Amino acid sequence: MIVAGCDVGSLTTKAVILNEKRVLGHAIIKSSFKPEESAEEVMKKALVAAGLSMNDIGFCVGTGYGRDRIPFVGRVFSEIACHAKGALWLMPQVRTVIDIGGQDCKAIKVDRDGTILKFITNDKCAAGTGRFLEVMAGLLDIDLDELGRLSAAAKNPLSLAATCTVWAQAEVIHHLNDEKPIPDIASAINQAMAVRVAILARNVGVEREVCMTGGVAKNVAVVANLEKLLDVKVRRLRVDPQMVGALGAALLAREKMEGTKDDRRGM
Amino acid sequence: MIVAGCDIGSLSAKAVILKDGGILAYQVIRAKSRPEESAREVMEDVMEQSDISIDSIDYCVGTGYGRNQIPFADAVESEIACHGRGAQWLVPSIRMVLDIGGQDAKAIRLDGAGNVIRYVYNDKCASGTGRFIEIMAEALGVALEDMGEISAQAEEPVTISNQCVVFAETEIISLINDGRKLPDIVGGLHRAMAHRVVSLAKGIELEEDIAFTGGVAKNRGMFSALEEALGVTIKGTGVDPQITGALGAALFASEAVTL
Numbered sequence: 001m002i003v004a005g006c007d008v009g010s011l012t013t014k015a016v017i018l019n020e021k022r023v024l025g026h027a028i029i030k031s032s033f034k035p036e037e038s039a040e041e042v043m044k045k046a047l048v049a050a051g052l053s054m055n056d057i058g059f060c061v062g063t064g065y066g067r068d069r070i071p072f073v074g075r076v077f078s079e080i081a082c083h084a085k086g087a088l089w090l091m092p093q094v095r096t097v098i099d100i101g102g103q104d105c106k107a108i109k110v111d112r113d114g115t116i117l118k119f120i121t122n123d124k125c126a127a128g129t130g131r132f133l134e135v136m137a138g139l140l141d142i143d144l145d146e147l148g149r150l151s152a153a154a155k156n157p158l159s160l161a162a163t164c165t166v167w168a169q170a171e172v173i174h175h176l177n178d179e180k181p182i183p184d185i186a187s188a189i190n191q192a193m194a195v196r197v198a199i200l201a202r203n204v205g206v207e208r209e210v211c212m213t214g215g216v217a218k219n220v221a222v223v224a225n226l227e228k229l230l231d232v233k234v235r236r237l238r239v240d241p242q243m244v245g246a247l248g249a250a251l252l253a254r255e256k257m258e259g260t261k262d263d264r265r266g267m
Numbered sequence: 268m269i270v271a272g273c274d275i276g277s278l279s280a281k282a283v284i285l286k287d288g289g290i291l292a293y294q295v296i297r298a299k300s301r302p303e304e305s306a307r308e309v310m311e312d313v314m315e316q317s318d319i320s321i322d323s324i325d326y327c328v329g330t331g332y333g334r335n336q337i338p339f340a341d342a343v344e345s346e347i348a349c350h351g352r353g354a355q356w357l358v359p360s361i362r363m364v365l366d367i368g369g370q371d372a373k374a375i376r377l378d379g380a381g382n383v384i385r386y387v388y389n390d391k392c393a394s395g396t397g398r399f400i401e402i403m404a405e406a407l408g409v410a411l412e413d414m415g416e417i418s419a420q421a422e423e424p425v426t427i428s429n430q431c432v433v434f435a436e437t438e439i440i441s442l443i444n445d446g447r448k449l450p451d452i453v454g455g456l457h458r459a460m461a462h463r464v465v466s467l468a469k470g471i472e473l474e475e476d477i478a479f480t481g482g483v484a485k486n487r488g489m490f491s492a493l494e495e496a497l498g499v500t501i502k503g504t505g506v507d508p509q510i511t512g513a514l515g516a517a518l519f520a521s522e523a524v525t526l
Contacts, residue, residue: 033441033444103434103437124429124430124431125392125430125431126431126432126433126434131433131434132433135433162391163391163392164391164392164393164432165393165431165432165433166393166398166402166432166433167370167391167393
């Protein structure tokens, strides 16, 4: 049995291919304007990595904001369901999943069976989502990947008074005009981001163990600031945190297929 | 009797001189990096216009976020009080002022004497402030001054589903890619902005007789969008809508002198 999960996000598109036991292949690409194209492309890459063809895939589950436009999926699941599923599979002790995507942020509480007890999403305001960091990295003219590492080099960390991305942008420009060192500004940005995420996490109720999924989990400064704000250790998953949604989708695809088999047996 | 009002905002500075109960001169300038500088420059401008010296001004009231840094102000008043007072002096029948500036939006309810009953204010979120339209104009490659006129040409205004300025910016880019017409997009943006401001104002209960002031009131498209959202006719003040706060400050100055 071979299954796949495909997660079409606003910034990146991910695919994971699984058999009964393990991950056979995975891929991640930048999303294009058309979710259909992104999905086809990432799937092709993952198939190549696994040495398989599309005909080998027994069932595929889609997720992410573009999930309804993936041509080859048998079913779609919410990102909440997929991230929770993926995170719990990787680390069964996890009870709180904080997923920060390119344009949203979710805090999810699960029980030991993986049942979702509660979740809170912010997709209304760019502050506290990956977009905030993307806009700020653009202003500083640095790579998004670099932003997190810069905090460590801050000598006199600054802070941002505004929550709104637009007003915070003006503050950053002000700091740049004042010729403030980039690491000091980056530190303010990472801290502001963590503050927003912490508010969401507190509202859902933080329970150990806590893990983070989505691209922002790669930002070491946001993670460290969040740990301080929530007074809890954020556990590292053993895979690229961006892949967790697609992994969860593939796991749900596998369950679905197993379920189908059971049904057949029953008949 | 000659009095002055000086309103130092974060983006612009305004001054108004009143002589015997009528407007003698007014000026609006872009704010300098320091409030003191803005205040001096706008005041010098307005005095030059009316050919008077600082000594002939009997009393000056300052307002706006930089009000405590105006060197020549005799007293200060809150922005809300000044906007309310200024607007009602210009249009006596009004019971509510919607003031939308480049960085904030306020709704003020007034009694018949120009006193503030309740007010609500947004400067936390750029959506629903002038910055929204400014950013969208940039994204669309349209001059800010032309936005209102383009909005009037909308036939089927689009629905903007995102409230956040950052997300709405992405949304209009995909609307352009979908081939939607520029006036329909601009019209939709004005609608979205009007809804934000009206929901803010609803927090203090709407009145029927409303004036629209602040820099965004120069945009005729926003007048119609607000009227559509409110279901009532709204009034302009007949003078530069940016001077309402400074005018109110000058009116407080004249009261101080009269007493």
